[in-house]
Amino acid sequence: MHKMAATKQLSDSLQCPICTELLSKPKLLPCSHSFCGSCLYQLHSFKGFTVTISCPVCRQVAHVPRNNVCNFPTNQIAKSLAEDFKKQSDTKARSGKRHGACSGQPCTVCDGDDRDIATYYCQNCSEFLCDHCLQQHKKYKRNTLHEVVKARDIQSGFVKMKFACPEHPQELQQFVCITCLDRICCRCLEVTHRADGHGVIGMTEYEESQQQTFEFLLQKTEQRSVIIQNHLSFVKEKLQTVKNSVSQRQQEIKNTYDVAAEQLRRRKCELLDECNTYRNTFCHKLEDIIDSHNDFLETISDKASLVNEGVKRPHHPDLSISEHAARVDGLETILKGGEEALSALIPESTYIAHQAKLLTFNRAATTSALDLGRLHVKE
Numbered sequence: 001m002h003k004m005a006a007t008k009q010l011s012d013s014l015q016c017p018i019c020t021e022l023l024s025k026p027k028l029l030p031c032s033h034s035f036c037g038s039c040l041y042q043l044h045s046f047k048g049f050t051v052t053i054s055c056p057v058c059r060q061v062a063h064v065p066r067n068n069v070c071n072f073p074t075n076q077i078a079k080s081l082a083e084d085f086k087k088q089s090d091t092k093a094r095s096g097k098r099h100g101a102c103s104g105q106p107c108t109v110c111d112g113d114d115r116d117i118a119t120y121y122c123q124n125c126s127e128f129l130c131d132h133c134l135q136q137h138k139k140y141k142r143n144t145l146h147e148v149v150k151a152r153d154i155q156s157g158f159v160k161m162k163f164a165c166p167e168h169p170q171e172l173q174q175f176v177c178i179t180c181l182d183r184i185c186c187r188c189l190e191v192t193h194r195a196d197g198h199g200v201i202g203m204t205e206y207e208e209s210q211q212q213t214f215e216f217l218l219q220k221t222e223q224r225s226v227i228i229q230n231h232l233s234f235v236k237e238k239l240q241t242v243k244n245s246v247s248q249r250q251q252e253i254k255n256t257y258d259v260a261a262e263q264l265r266r267r268k269c270e271l272l273d274e275c276n277t278y279r280n281t282f283c284h285k286l287e288d289i290i291d292s293h294n295d296f297l298e299t300i301s302d303k304a305s306l307v308n309e310g311v312k313r314p315h316h317p318d319l320s321i322s323e324h325a326a327r328v329d330g331l332e333t334i335l336k337g338g339e340e341a342l343s344a345l346i347p348e349s350t351y352i353a354h355q356a357k358l359l360t361f362n363r364a365a366t367t368s369a370l371d372l373g374r375l376h377v378k379e
Helices: 002-013 037-046 076-098 131-138 151-156 186-191 203-312 321-357
Strands: 026-028 034-036 052-054 061-063 120-122 127-129 148-150 175-177 182-184 200-202 359-363 373-377
Touching: 026 037, 026 076, 034 037, 037 052, 120 151, 127 131, 148 151, 175 186, 175 203, 200 203, 203 321, 203 359, 321 359
Parallel strands: none
Antiparallel strands: 026 034, 052 061, 120 127, 120 148, 175 182, 175 200, 359 373
C-alpha cells in the first residue's frame, strides 16, 4: 500500500500544471516550476509572444530568453523520471493485457487510489484481482476450491459472473427460487427453499427463460414502436396542418389590414384636403375684407395728405382755391361712403368665422370601420 501511495505521489509530481498530463519535454522556469514545452509555447503564443511570461502556478514573471520559450532550460531530472514512469505504466498495461486484464477494471482488493488493473475474477469472493492480490488469495486454504477465471473472459461474456451466497459465503448462487424471486445456493435449497414448498430452477435455466421473455418483449416493443411511430407521424402531420392553416389565416388578416389601412389612408387624405378647401375659402374671403380695409386706409391717407398740402400752402401759385376745395370734398365723400361700405363687411366677416366654427366632423360608426367619417358645415 505504501508503494502504491508513493507511485501516486510520484505521478502527481510529474504532472504538467497546464495540461494535467505527464510532463513531456519539461521546461524549467526561474521559479522552479516545470511545464510541457508545447504547453509553455501555446501559453506564450496566446500572450502574443511577449518578452516576459508569467508562471501559471506562482505568477512570478520571467524573461523569455531570445523571446522563445524553447530556450528555457530542460528539467532533465523531471524528464528522466517521467520517461521511466511512462515505461513502467506501459509495461504494466501490456502485462495486464497479456494475462487477461479487463480493460479499465481496477482490482477491487487493492487499497488506495492507485489500484492495479484486474487480471482475474474470483466467482466465490465476487472480487476482481490483480496478479499480486491473486497470489495473496491463493495463500488461504479456504480459497483452494474457489473458482477463479480470467477478467477478460468476464468482459467478453465468454464466462458469466457468479456471486457468493450472502447466507452461505462458501457457496455460489446457482439456483433461483421462483416463489421467493431470490437467488439461492445449494444449502439454501436444502434449508429455507425446499422443493416441497418452493419452485426452484437452475440459474442457467432462469437466464435462458429470461432471455426468451426479453426477446418476446423486445419483439412486442418493436411492433408497438412501429405503431407509435405511425401515430406520431400522423399527429405531427396534423400539427403541421394546424400551423399551415393558422399561418394562412394570419396572412389573410395581414392582407385585409393592409387593404383597410390603405383605404383609411386615402380617406384621411381626402378629409384633410376637404378641410384645406374650407380653410382656403374662409381665409380668402376674410383676407379680401382685410385688403378692402387696407385699401381704404391707404386711399384716405393719400387724400388727407393732399388736403394737408393745400392747407400748408394756401398761396401757392400751382394750387388754385377751387382745386383745394375739390380735394376737401373728395376726402369727405370717400370718408362717408367708405365707412358705410366697410361697416357692411363686418357682419360678413362674422358670418364667415361662424361658418368655420360650424365646420363639423362626424366620426363614422364602429360598424363602418373603413370610413373615418363625414365633414360638413352645420345648417
